[in-house]
Amino acid sequence: MKFHTLSLAIAAAFALSAPTAFAQDADASTTSMETTATSDTGAHKRISVVAGYGILKPKSDAFGDDPKRGLKGGGLPTASVAYHVTDNIAVEAWGALDKSEHKVVGSGIGGQVEAQPYGISGQYHFGQPGQAIRPYVGLGYYQANISEEKDLNGQHFGMSSPKGAMGTVGADFNINDRWFTRAEARYMDGKSDVTRAGQKVGEAQLDPWMVGVGVGARF
Known part of the structure; x- marks a missing residue:
């Protein structure tokens, strides 16, 4: 080399x-x-782990055409493990370590839900392992656990787990051959059925963005 x-x-x-x-x-x-x-040399380190924190923000009009009927963003800790097949190609398992809380807002509605996404994706890292900044892109599949659904009056309603494609764009900022920091954004395409007493009463097109930062190490 x-x-x-x-x-x-x-x-x-x-x-x-x-x-x-x-x-x-x-x-x-x-x-x-x-x-x-x-x-x-970083070229021989095939495992990388990252601990981070991100803000998960679903669509502002997730519950309909009204742009004010949706879910507010919430923060959550995240972690990922990636196996680098080559210096440029990696397979990553990623997920939230805890749930993010989202306030339900809109005319005549209110309440809260909690979400915990996780997924797997393939990544392409541009450039060479030793360079100071390495941008990357990823494409994969995700699913999110939804829980603690309560309306403005504290009554329970149901939301199915959103699932679908997940796209990632980010960059690693190398401190040395082992340690690095990371900044990234993820887009998750997914919708959820809304139910009451087991009956479907609507649909939420969540499609959340997650923007986060983290610290990682290579082994």
């Missing part, structure tokens, strides 16, 4: 320019540098 070649070239130049009296020490140092370069 180019990174290995450059490292070996620098080590060799250092050894050749060292004083003759320290030739043996220089050779030992060169060998150590080669071993470190081979083991530490």
Whole structure:
């Protein structure tokens, strides 16, 4: 790889320019540098984990044509684990560690629901492992658990689990070969049936966006 070649070239130049009296020490140092370069480069780290926090915001008109009838956004902690098949292609399992609370707002309605999404996707990371900023895109499938549905009067209503396609765009900001920070946005396409006493009374086209940040490590 180019990174290995450059490292070996620098080590060799250092050894050749060292004083003759320290030739043996220089050779030992060169060998150590080669071993470190081979083991530490991010190209050989195939597992990455990220802990983060995001804001999940469903459509403002999720419950109909009125743009004021919908769900307010809510925050939630997230985590992901990815296996990097190559330096550019990865498979990621992602999910919320807790539920986000969403207020139901609109004319004549009110209440709250809680959501906890999770999913799996394939990712493409642009550039090379050693560069400072690595943007990426992803496409996959998600599902969200919906719970604690209550209207303005505290009466329970039901919402089925939304599920569908999930798209991701983001970037990793490398601190060193192991640690990095992340900023990303996810779009989740999904709708939910609204029920009362087991009977469908409507439909919510949720289609939430999630914007978040995180800290990650490679192994």
